[in-house]
Amino acid sequence: xxxxxxxxxxxxxxxxxxxxxxxxxxxxxxxxxxxxxxxxxxxxxxxxxxxxxxxxxxxxxxxxxxxxxxxxxxxxxxxxxxxxxxxxxxxxxxxxxxxxxxxxxxxxxxxxxxxxxxxxxxxxxxxxxxxxxxxxxxxxxxxxxxxxxxxxxxxxxxxxxxxxxxxxxxxxxxxxxxxxxxxxxxxxxxxxxxxxxxxxxxxxxxxxxxxxxxxxxxxxxxxxxxxxxxxxxxxxxxxxxxxxxxxxxxxxxxxxxxxxxxxxxxxxxxxxxxxxxxxxxxxxxxxxxxxxxxxxxxxxxxxxxxxxxxxxxxxxxxxxxxxxxxxxxxxxxxxxxxxxxxxxxxxxxxxxxxxxxxxxxxxxxxxxxxxxxxxxxxxxxxxxxxxxxxxxxxxxxxxxxxxxx
Ligand code: NAP
Ligand code: MG
Numbered sequence: 001x002x003x004x005x006x007x008x009x010x011x012x013x014x015x016x017x018x019x020x021x022x023x024x025x026x027x028x029x030x031x032x033x034x035x036x037x038x039x040x041x042x043x044x045x046x047x048x049x050x051x052x053x054x055x056x057x058x059x060x061x062x063x064x065x066x067x068x069x070x071x072x073x074x075x076x077x078x079x080x081x082x083x084x085x086x087x088x089x090x091x092x093x094x095x096x097x098x099x100x101x102x103x104x105x106x107x108x109x110x111x112x113x114x115x116x117x118x119x120x121x122x123x124x125x126x127x128x129x130x131x132x133x134x135x136x137x138x139x140x141x142x143x144x145x146x147x148x149x150x151x152x153x154x155x156x157x158x159x160x161x162x163x164x165x166x167x168x169x170x171x172x173x174x175x176x177x178x179x180x181x182x183x184x185x186x187x188x189x190x191x192x193x194x195x196x197x198x199x200x201x202x203x204x205x206x207x208x209x210x211x212x213x214x215x216x217x218x219x220x221x222x223x224x225x226x227x228x229x230x231x232x233x234x235x236x237x238x239x240x241x242x243x244x245x246x247x248x249x250x251x252x253x254x255x256x257x258x259x260x261x262x263x264x265x266x267x268x269x270x271x272x273x274x275x276x277x278x279x280x281x282x283x284x285x286x287x288x289x290x291x292x293x294x295x296x297x298x299x300x301x302x303x304x305x306x307x308x309x310x311x312x313x314x315x316x317x318x319x320x321x322x323x324x325x326x327x328x329x330x331x332x333x334x335x336x337x338x339x340x341x342x343x344x345x346x347x348x349x350x351x352x353x354x355x356x357x358x359x360x361x362x363x364x365x366x367x368x369x370x371x372x373x374x375x376x377x378x379x380x381x382x383x384x385x386x387x388x389x390x391x392x393x394x395x396x397x398x399x400x401x402x403x404x405x
Contacts, residue, residue: 001403004348006038010340011063011301013044013095015073017308018316020045022326022388023073026333029392030356030399035337035349040067044095046076046086057095061102064301068343071336072099072303073329096293100134104186105295106193107132108264109276109305111283112290112327114364116379119261120282126262128279131197131205132272133190136182139269146175154179180217184224191225192296194266195233195244200294204243204263208252208271221268222246280305287325287372292335302335304328321387323371330360330395352403359398368394 014023031037042060049056064070076082077094100107110129113119146152152168168177198205207225209218229237229244237244247255249271256265256279267275280289289305305328312322334353341349364373367381374385386394 001034003034003036004346004352005036006340006349007344007346008340009038009040009067010336011060011067011070012039012041013060013070013072013075014041015075015308016045017074017076017310017313018322018324019074019304019306019308019329021313021316022324022329025389025392026326026330029396030330031333034352034403044072044075046078046082046088046092049092049095050086050088053090054092054098057092057098058102061099064099064103064299065295068299069336069340070299070301071332072301073332074304074306074308076308099301100293103293103295103299103301104189105134105293105299105301106190106197106266107134107272107291107293108197109280109289109291111280112288112331112361113283114288114361116365116367117284117288117373117376118378119284121257123258124261124283126260127283128256128259128261129197129201129203129264130272130276130279131190131194131264131266132276133187133267133269134272135186135190135269137180137269138178140181142179144177146171146177148174152177182217182221184220187221187224188228189296190266191228192232193294194225194264195229195237196296196298197292197294198242198244198264199233199236199240201264202240202242204245205266206245206247206252206255206263207266208247208249209268210249212248218268225266276305284376285325285372287370288327290328290331290335300336300339302332302339304332321389323385323387323391325370325372326388326392327360327364331357355402356395356399359402360395362398363391363394366398 014020040063042056042063044057044060075095078088078091083091108129108131110127113127149171151170154166154168156164194205209221211218211222225246252265280286286306291303291305293301309324312324315322334357338350338353341347341353367379368384368386368391369377370388370391371385374383377383
């Protein structure tokens with residue numbers, strides 16, 4: 001078979017630890033034999049970030065802006081322990097944070113569903129994608145521990161000299177105080193990314209906040225979404241038979257649990273943080289959760305939702321063959337390749353990516369899987385737990401069959 005050609009390069013961001021090992025295995029076994037892989041390679045592994053004073057991360061993000069599609073391996077976000085382990089000159093920022101700031105995007109997380117591993121919520125038949133606004137609110141709040149009696153005020157001093165002042169609370173004892181903010185520009189980007197992704201994936205979009213209680217803050221989110229929907233997206237949604245649906249966050253939670261899935265649920269920053277962990281756990285496993293960052297102007301960065309799986313990596317370094325689940329990393333690759341193919345009108349590449357996904361799902365549904373899934377397995381055939389290498393070889397066998405069919 002002749003290798004599939006790629007006209008536009010895909011931005012490739014390598015990473016750390018166990019996922020870096022899996023990254024190479026996926027390329028060697030499942031991609032390079034079939035595709036003339038055209039990538040712009042950026043090594044975001046921690047040693048290279050240290051070497052370049054993190055410039056490599058900025059370069060990779062800028063390349064994504066230029067070329068439109070990227071695939072990223074999990075990377076270490078350094079803490080004090082990592083600073084010592086890797087002898088870092090600085091505690092480099094989270095690469096995902098840096099990339100997000102440059103692309104101004106929204107993160108969409110969706111589970112990979114397979115027969116034999118059923119969601120805890122029995123009614124869920126299709127994936128639920130959580131769209132989390134990854135900017136502001138409690139994550140950028142200013143907090144104060146009130147030591148005792150006194151007056152707390154909200155003060156805003158406008159650049160034009162006008163100001164606003166209102167009492168928050170007259171404390172008669174000690175307490176706590178917090179100031180949160182968000183920006184219209186960021187909320188607009190969030191809204192556009194959500195509407196765009198709903199159109200791309202042909203799914204309904206739900207959005208929820210607590211606007212009945214938060215009459216200025218949350219209500220602004222609701223109004224901006226509605227305004228952008230009416231002006232820019234309503235027509236396309238109606239043409240495709242898709243729905244934009246706003247509801248209160250507590251109502252949304254109840255409806256999500258009773259739903260069959262198959263939609264995107266857009267959440268404010270904190271709600272998205274909490275709900276994405278709940279939804280991913282209910283779907284089975286973090287190792288089966290994919291993630292894509294979508295910018296409001298349609299740039300895409302695909303990755304796994306999990307980290308570098310450090311504990312498995314240390315076992316790997318001791319000579320073990322760990323049973324680390326490569327599904328989310330593999331689907332990051334197939335998602336990116338399919339998107340690249342779609343944008344370039346390269347049907348062969350899209351077709352290959354879809355077949356590779358099917359091969360991986362069929363492998364699990366046929367009873368061959370990594371340890372994390374074997375524990376959740378409810379399928380008819382007994383599960384065989386294998387290490388990552390054997391799993392990928394089994395996927396390759398299935399892939400060859402699908403390619404020949
Ligand atoms: P993690 O790498 O996601 O792993 C946490 C645990 O979840 C693992 O120890 C493992 O449990 C299980 N797990 C996760 N992915 C798995 C997979 N593919 N197959 C099987 N089991 C899997 O999270 P972490 O240990 O908190 O973080 C490790 C490093 O990753 C940190 O340095 C962090 O900064 C980084 N991180 C990066 C990203 C990113 O780049 N997007 C995201 C999160 C964390 P068992 O050990 O019980 O098998
Ligand atoms: Mg969280």
